[in-house]
Amino acid sequence: MKLIAPERYPDFQCIAGACRHSCCIGWEIDIDPESLRRFQQMPGEMGERLRQSIDTTGETACFALKGWEERCPFLNDDGLCDMILELGEDSLCQICTDHPRFRYSFAGHTEIGLGLCCEAAGRLLLGDPLPMKLTVIEDDGADEVDDPEENELLELRDSLFALMQDRSLPMMQRMEQLLPAAEIDWTEWADFLLELERLDEKWAELLELLPQACPEAIPDVLETPMEQLMCYLLYRHLPGALEDGDTEGRIRYCALIGQLVARLSVLTGCRTLDDFVELARLYSSEIEYSDENVSAILDQLAQ
Ligand code: SF4
Incomplete structure (x- = not known):
């Protein structure tokens, strides 16, 4: 059985006493x-x-x-x-x-990744200037199991990675292809997200900013971190469609979260990788580490 991870995965190290938001x-x-x-x-x-x-x-x-x-x-x-x-x-x-690793078991292989609720993982993954690539980090040599449904989903995910990594287009334009910003009513989403289970009131303060008028583009310095965030989201959340069948909803979930973090980065005047990592960390710990919150967003996107 192969164990697959983003290329930067083996470089992860917990920063322990230097961590500002210890798990x-x-x-x-x-x-x-x-x-x-x-x-x-x-x-x-x-x-x-x-x-x-x-x-x-x-x-x-x-x-x-x-x-x-x-x-x-x-x-x-x-x-x-x-x-x-x-x-x-x-x-x-x-x-x-x-912690902060997550895994997904496919019929033929397992995928592992680092969650963005950890600031050290965030800096490693979102700060990588090179396009995210997956690589085999362990292989026990066992025969591969071929599952057509899984293959189809993984091919789709590869095509979405390619779309998100097309650096000939500005990042916001790449994301628009998954979910046009005009389809997102931020006042409604702010109200909805504010009702979900919450750990940190800082997240609520950020959500309250969402309805404000906002220039569309993110600063140049955040183009690559934003690309990495989109690839992380697709890597982590698309496989769940093999269980719930909601491929389209999960793509829209990734796109919505991408647009949400991009919007928050503009509204808060975020200009550095560290500030962007902090926004992604808040999203991750407030939303994706709560199955209930992810399900609630998927249900809302289906309406
Ligand atoms: S959040 Fe990450 S860096 Fe911080 S203590 Fe936990 S594993 Fe270490």
Whole structure:
């Protein structure tokens, strides 16, 4: 079975203590059953600390977050993980090992990527000046399984990558081919998005800007990051059409999010990669890490 990823994937490194929006703050951290068993049997002081830090009252065991910030109980004051420091990376539970990676399993291969809710991933992916390419990062040599439905979707996605990477056209023109901006009523979308589940009030402040009059184009400096964002969205969200059959809706979802981030970047006067990465990070953590929010947008696009 092949494992496929964007070419920059292997360059990812968590920036730990230097991270401004640590995934160890404010996010529920579920513990998988195997790690839970391991944690419950761990001897010594760390074992005792672990057992005192796990909440098993809900459906899924999770770390009991601390304080108003909701920090992971193992995140120390330097922004580092005490579990990694004392027991090594192999001691982590599945979700902490995986984050910010996402996977999609096809019949013949698996795809893996880095989520934009992580600022280090955002800088790596959105800051890449070269067109995104996929590459095989692991191959166990097993026979490939051919699935016509998957092949058709992946060919379509390749053609959309090519469209988004056609640098002979300004980025907004490329995006217009997926969803014309004139079809988007930003007042309605702002109202709709403001009703969805939310983590950070900063996102609400941004959404409230959407109905404002806005010049169409994004600054030149954001052309390539915007292209990378569109390819990321198509890479991550189009495969879901194999489950829900909503290929068109998912293309429109990617285009809507692209237009949304582009509009916010213009309305907020965003001129640097870092500011753009922050807008993409907010979208990612507020929308795409909530299945309910993605489904709600897909349902709304279908109306
Ligand atoms: S968000 Fe990314 S860079 Fe920040 S702590 Fe998590 S994995 Fe590391």
